[in-house]
Amino acid sequence: MSLxxxxxxxxxxxxxxxxxxxxxxxxxxxSPMAPDFAAxxxxxxxxxxxxxxxxxxxKPEMQVxxxxxxxxxxxxxxxxxxxGLKKVIAGATIAAIEPILAKLQELALVHRAEPPAxxxxxxxxxxxxxxxxxxxxxxxxxxxxxxxRSYTELVRLQPAFAQRVVHLVAExxxxxxxxxxxxxxMDAALALQRWTSSPESVQEILAHAPERxxxxxxxxxxxxxxxxxQAQRRASVVHENADVxxxxxxxxxxxxxxxxxxxxxxxxxxxxxxxxxxIVDHFTLAPPVPELGSTSAALRRNAxxxxxxxxLRLTGELLAAVREQPLxxxxxxxxxxxxxxxxxxxxxxxxxxxxxLLEICALSGLLRLxxxxxTWVQPPSLEWLGLPRQEQWLWLVNAWLASERAPSLVGQxxxxxxxxxxxxxxxxxxxxxxxxxxxxxxDAPVVRRRILExxxxxxxxxxxxxxxxxxxxxAAVMERAEWTQPRMSRRFSSLVRGILxxxxxxGLMGSGAFTQLGSxxxxxxxxxxxxxxxEHLPAAVSHVLLQADLTAVAPGYLAPEISGKLLLMADAEGxxxxxxxxxxxxxxxxxxxAGHDAESLLAFLRExxxxxxxxxxxxxxxxxxxRHGRLRVASSASFIxxxxxxxxxxxxxxxxxxxxxxxxIAPTVLTSTASPREVARVLRGLGLSPTLQESExxxxxxxxxxxxxxxxRPLYAAPRTAPPDDDVDAQIAVLRQExxxxxxxxxxxxxxxxxxHKAIRLxxxxxxxxxxxxxxxxxxxxxxxxxxxxxxxxxxxxxxxERVLSIHRIIDVEPxxxxxx
Numbered sequence: 001m002s003l004x005x006x007x008x009x010x011x012x013x014x015x016x017x018x019x020x021x022x023x024x025x026x027x028x029x030x031s032p033m034a035p036d037f038a039a040x041x042x043x044x045x046x047x048x049x050x051x052x053x054x055x056x057x058x059k060p061e062m063q064v065x066x067x068x069x070x071x072x073x074x075x076x077x078x079x080x081x082x083x084g085l086k087k088v089i090a091g092a093t094i095a096a097i098e099p100i101l102a103k104l105q106e107l108a109l110v111h112r113a114e115p116p117a118x119x120x121x122x123x124x125x126x127x128x129x130x131x132x133x134x135x136x137x138x139x140x141x142x143x144x145x146x147x148x149r150s151y152t153e154l155v156r157l158q159p160a161f162a163q164r165v166v167h168l169v170a171e172x173x174x175x176x177x178x179x180x181x182x183x184x185x186m187d188a189a190l191a192l193q194r195w196t197s198s199p200e201s202v203q204e205i206l207a208h209a210p211e212r213x214x215x216x217x218x219x220x221x222x223x224x225x226x227x228x229x230q231a232q233r234r235a236s237v238v239h240e241n242a243d244v245x246x247x248x249x250x251x252x253x254x255x256x257x258x259x260x261x262x263x264x265x266x267x268x269x270x271x272x273x274x275x276x277x278x279i280v281d282h283f284t285l286a287p288p289v290p291e292l293g294s295t296s297a298a299l300r301r302n303a304x305x306x307x308x309x310x311x312l313r314l315t316g317e318l319l320a321a322v323r324e325q326p327l328x329x330x331x332x333x334x335x336x337x338x339x340x341x342x343x344x345x346x347x348x349x350x351x352x353x354x355x356x357l358l359e360i361c362a363l364s365g366l367l368r369l370x371x372x373x374x375t376w377v378q379p380p381s382l383e384w385l386g387l388p389r390q391e392q393w394l395w396l397v398n399a400w401l402a403s404e405r406a407p408s409l410v411g412q413x414x415x416x417x418x419x420x421x422x423x424x425x426x427x428x429x430x431x432x433x434x435x436x437x438x439x440x441x442x443d444a445p446v447v448r449r450r451i452l453e454x455x456x457x458x459x460x461x462x463x464x465x466x467x468x469x470x471x472x473x474x475a476a477v478m479e480r481a482e483w484t485q486p487r488m489s490r491r492f493s494s495l496v497r498g499i500l501x502x503x504x505x506x507g508l509m510g511s512g513a514f515t516q517l518g519s520x521x522x523x524x525x526x527x528x529x530x531x532x533x534x535e536h537l538p539a540a541v542s543h544v545l546l547q548a549d550l551t552a553v554a555p556g557y558l559a560p561e562i563s564g565k566l567l568l569m570a571d572a573e574g575x576x577x578x579x580x581x582x583x584x585x586x587x588x589x590x591x592x593x594a595g596h597d598a599e600s601l602l603a604f605l606r607e608x609x610x611x612x613x614x615x616x617x618x619x620x621x622x623x624x625x626x627r628h629g630r631l632r633v634a635s636s637a638s639f640i641x642x643x644x645x646x647x648x649x650x651x652x653x654x655x656x657x658x659x660x661x662x663x664x665i666a667p668t669v670l671t672s673t674a675s676p677r678e679v680a681r682v683l684r685g686l687g688l689s690p691t692l693q694e695s696e697x698x699x700x701x702x703x704x705x706x707x708x709x710x711x712x713r714p715l716y717a718a719p720r721t722a723p724p725d726d727d728v729d730a731q732i733a734v735l736r737q738e739x740x741x742x743x744x745x746x747x748x749x750x751x752x753x754x755x756x757h758k759a760i761r762l763x764x765x766x767x768x769x770x771x772x773x774x775x776x777x778x779x780x781x782x783x784x785x786x787x788x789x790x791x792x793x794x795x796x797x798x799x800x801x802e803r804v805l806s807i808h809r810i811i812d813v814e815p816x817x818x819x820x821x
Contacts, residue, residue, distance in 0.1 A: 003045065003131065003134045004045050004134070004750055005041070006113070007044060007045060008037045008042075009037075010112060011037050011040055011108065018106065023723055023728050024728075025053070025056070025722075026044070026053055026108070028048075028052060029043050029044055029049065033734055034731065036747070037735055038747035038751075040735065041108075042747045042751070044133065045750065046750070047139055053109055054109075055485060055488050057485070058485065058486070059483045059484075059486050060096075060283060061100050063089065063145065063280045064097055064101065065132065066140060066280075067089055068080055069132050069137065069140060070088075070144055070145065070147070071084060071085060071088065072132065074132065074137075075762055077116075079113035080116075080129060081127040082097040082127065082128070083127055088277075088279040089279065089280045090281045090282065090283060096283075105130065109132065110131065112129070116129070143224045145279050146221075146224060147271045148265045150189075150267065150268045151193045151269065152186060154265070158257065165189060166185055166188045169181060170182075171252075172253060177195070177205075177253075179191050192254050193267075196255070196269040196273055197273075199273045199274075199276050202274065203273075205253065209246065210244065210249050211246075212246050216247065217274055220266040220271065221274075221275075221281075224265050226265075226266075228263065231259070231260065231264050232258045232260065233261075234251055234258075247264075255267075290475070290480070294513075295511045299510075300510040300515060303510035304507040304511075304517065305510075305536050305538065307506070307510065308533070313557050313558070313563065314349060315357065315396070317346075317572070318343070318354075319366060319385070320563075320564050320567045321343055322343075322367060322377065329375065332433075334433030334436025335358070335434045335435050337433075348575050349575070356501070358434050359410060359439065360396060360400060360502075360505075364714060376435065380654075380682060380685065380686060385561060389533075389537060390530050390534050393506070394526060395713055396506060397508075397526075398714045399714040400506060401448060402445055403445070404442050406441045408502055409438070413431055414432060444495065447495050447499070450481070450485070450488075451481070451496055451500075452503075454484070456522040457480070458514075459513070459514045469514070470514075472500075473500075474500060477496055477500070478496055503518065507533075508521065538557065540560075541556040542559055542608060544558070544562075545611055546609045546611050546613055547614065548617075550582060550583040550617055551580050551582050552580070552581040552583070552609070554579045554580075556578070567581075569583065569590070570583045583617055583621075588620060598622050598626075602618060602621055605617070638671070638675060639665075639670060640679065640683075640690070641669050644668075648669075648670060651683075652664055656685075656686045657683075660678075660679055661673035661674065751813075752812070752813040755815065756784045756787050756813060757787065759783070759784050764815060764816065765815075766781070766813050766816055767814050767815075768780060768814075769811050770805060771809050772809070777811065781797075781798075781816050783795040785802065790808070791804050791805065792804070792810070
């Protein structure tokens with residue numbers, strides 16, 4: 001019977017609660033809603049859906065599934081039971097395997113099957129036998145459980161090996177090895193398979209191997225393919241010298257098979273023998289427990305609070321630097337090294353650290369790309385600047401958790417198509433630029449969330465006591481990730497180090513340990529994180545200490561609005577909470593150019609200084625202001641005119657228009673350094689309705705409409721792993737409706753493809769109903785050869801010809817001479 005039909009019957013026999021569990025674990029099966037159980041079974045057997053399901057399995061579950069795949073044959077219906085799998089899984093018990101098989105059945109990755117022929121004679125009819133879904137072979141790949149292919153398959157797929165295998169076996173036979181001579185490549189492959197069929201025979205062969213041979217074979221313990229320079233040439237040379245190296249010795253005896261000029265494969269029978277006759281040589285239900293150091297809880301908290309305060313301060317400085325000079329982009333996208341270096345120098349910060357912070361600001365919406373000028377600027381009316389520090393932190397963390405960008409990838413080498421494209425087009429550098437498309441990772445939110453959960457698991461398992469907290473590193477996280485989700489380990493390995501660094505930056509880790517803030521977010525409780533932060537984060541200071549040497553010392557982390565104003569009239573020096581701001585004629589002139597006067601600057605200093613304003617500083621401000629503005633030179637790209645003077649005044653004083661460089665030259669007229677179209681775009685974004693006069697390209701007429709809107713805060717929602725209950729109930733109701741037994745729609749298409757693939761593997765004929773371009777149907781019996789790209793290549797035995805058919809023209813496929821089941 002068809003595997004899809006068998007799975008469909010099993011799904012139909014399930015209870016509603018069992019179906020709910022299936023949809024919770026595999027929500028893609030009901031997106032969109034499945035019309036019937038046949039369609040549901042077809043989706044559950046589809047390659048993409050099976051791949052997603054496998055990504056959620058842990059290591060022992062994957063080991064059992066891969067072993068079941070190797071011990072069964074879906075084409076012939078040869079099934080396997082827990083007792084059969086136990087024989088080839090070292091360290092396993094039937095009691096451990098049966099619950100795993102039951103879970104795999106609940107996930108619709110395997111289904112119950114009839115016992116294989118001869119099972120009754122051995123008294124195993126009471127056991128439960130299973131078969132995996134048909135697409136599992138394609139999803140797992142050519143090396144299930146890390147084992148290579150059989151000698152017969154290698155002979156069939158590797159022409160170079162097929163050409164030399166007969167000669168190789170003849171040489172081994174003549175040298176006295178216990179192997180039979182062969183006359184054809186397939187006979188030679190079978191002879192090699194029998195020669196290496198048991199651990200004892202392989203150990204006997206290796207008894208005469210050169211030194212380091214066993215160490216070399218140990219490297220194939222988890223994967224069957226390895227890199228060997230000049231593999232094809234070395235394999236073609238017969239080595240009679242006893243001093244040859246281990247690679248040449250193994251190649252000469254067929255224990256390694258060359259795949260191409262640089263790679264070899266360890267055949268299946270050799271791999272099984274090296275594992276002592278087991279498919280899985282190490283099985284355990286418990287995850288590995290890493291050896292972890294520890295730090296004090298107080299040190300962890302202080303480090304996290306310091307990191308958060310420093311990140312908030314640096315974010316304010318970064319925004320101030322961008323307000324003063326927007327970041328230009330490269331033609332290829334992103335911010336170049338020169339711009340990044342300029343920003344890092346302005347912030348007195350490292351290049352890589354600046355890039356990561358820049359990425360976080362952009363993904364948080366604190367910066368946006370101005371498409372008209374191709375620069376990154378601060379959006380108008382930025383709400384973040386006026387929020388309490390706890391809310392500023394949560395804003396950044398929420399955006400980071402939800403973002404599909406990986407900030408720490410900036411500066412790493414380009415790989416894959418992006419690297420080739422950069423070389424071809426001659427774009428600058430071969431590393432990932434800040435704010436470029438190459439730092440995009442669609443799976444980043446899922447990986448980030450899983451890493452936080454792993455950090456929380458390891459922290460809880462370590463059982464911190466006596467004011468201690470476990471120190472976690474990349475190796476510990478990766479070890480646990482490879483056990484919990486081995487199919488996703490490659491994605492984890494490329495992102496985990498950067499995510500841990502970013503977690504340190506945001507205070508989710510402190511001194512290498514996972515913080516209470518991180519635990520609260522991992523549990524989906526941001527309100528608890530806010531309470532913890534409000535209790536321990538030092539309050540921002542609102543005053544500085546003015547000194548006679550024209551400096552101001554901040555005795556802690558300043559509020560963003562105060563540090564922004566100080567950065568306008570003074571140059572920051574040093575790093576850390578106790579920042580020094582130095583006043584000079586140029587810095588005071590910069591504040592005057594921004595529209596301030598001497599009185600407003602001195603009033604700000606008196607308000608926020610814990611000491612009197614020193615006389616040298618007061619003289620500096622007044623003297624600079626007295627000589628400022630005697631002659632004014634300015635450029636104007638456009639001007640704004642309105643009959644409503646109050647609207648002009650509100651616009652001039654509004655925070656959202658600061659990027660336009662507005663200057664009032666008359667009661668009803670403002671000038672701007674921005675282009676007319678840019679002015680109109682910004683005003684529309686503020687809820688206004690300006691009119692751009694095409695005949696007078698530099699004129700923007702303003703009409704008052706609505707109030708200026710604020711910016712929206714990013715809200716993080718954990719990636720949904722289960723569909724809503726109402727949707728599940730609706731799906732079950734649709735499935736329970738009575739329908740004809742005949743499969744239609746998507747199920748019919750999947751059944752046809754399943755029949756074609758099975759016939760190709762077994763080299764059997766099929767009977768198909770084909771529709772021509774005029775709509776006429778014709779039933780014919782052919783032998784399918786291959787399926788790809790929506791087409792099937794078939795051999796017609798009657799005409800002894802091959803032709804290609806479009807799959808969409810095939811309306812029915814059945815094995816030749818077999819009735820529909």
